[in-house]
């Protein structure tokens with residue numbers, strides 16, 4: 001059985017501009033995920049340099065930073081059994097052209113430079129990323145009564 005994990009999602013500026021924030025949140029809601037934090041925030045260059053440190057030497061880095069600063073993003077934390085992988089499955093491959101039909105990136109986007117959404121890719125990354133965007137008191141603890149319908153207890 002997978003462990004209870006937390007994962008960070010950023011709904012990126014193209015989703016805000018295209019009025020698809022509700023659609024994205026709704027896909028996670030329909031999956032049955034438990035949201036434990038959410039806020040809008042403008043990302044500065046320093047935060048983006050940390051968040052995308054693994055892309056810093058790439059030729060697209062400056063356009064990635066520009067894209068991520070076009071509007072505020074919506075930052076969300078989900079919590080649950082094996083949630084990191086579950087969210088990555090719903091999100092789809094980095095390049096929307098390679099993403100499987102039914103995923104957010106395949107269904108709603110067309111280009112790797114505007115792929116709608118970020119999701120943590122490992123336990124190590126989610127720990128660092130959640131701390132990067134949220135203070136401890138912005139993360140909520142509550143019982144999600146519908147868990148019993150999603151997890152056949």
Ligand code: UDP
Pocket residue numbers: 052055060064093094112113114115117118119121
């Ligand atoms: N990215 C890009 N061009 C590329 C590869 C990545 O613009 O050729 C951007 C894209 O927004 C992607 C982000 O850099 O989501 C981070 O890349 P990563 O490989 O971590 O993909 P992700 O974890 O978001 O699927």
Ligand code: MG
Pocket residue numbers: 119121
């Ligand atoms: Mg990544």
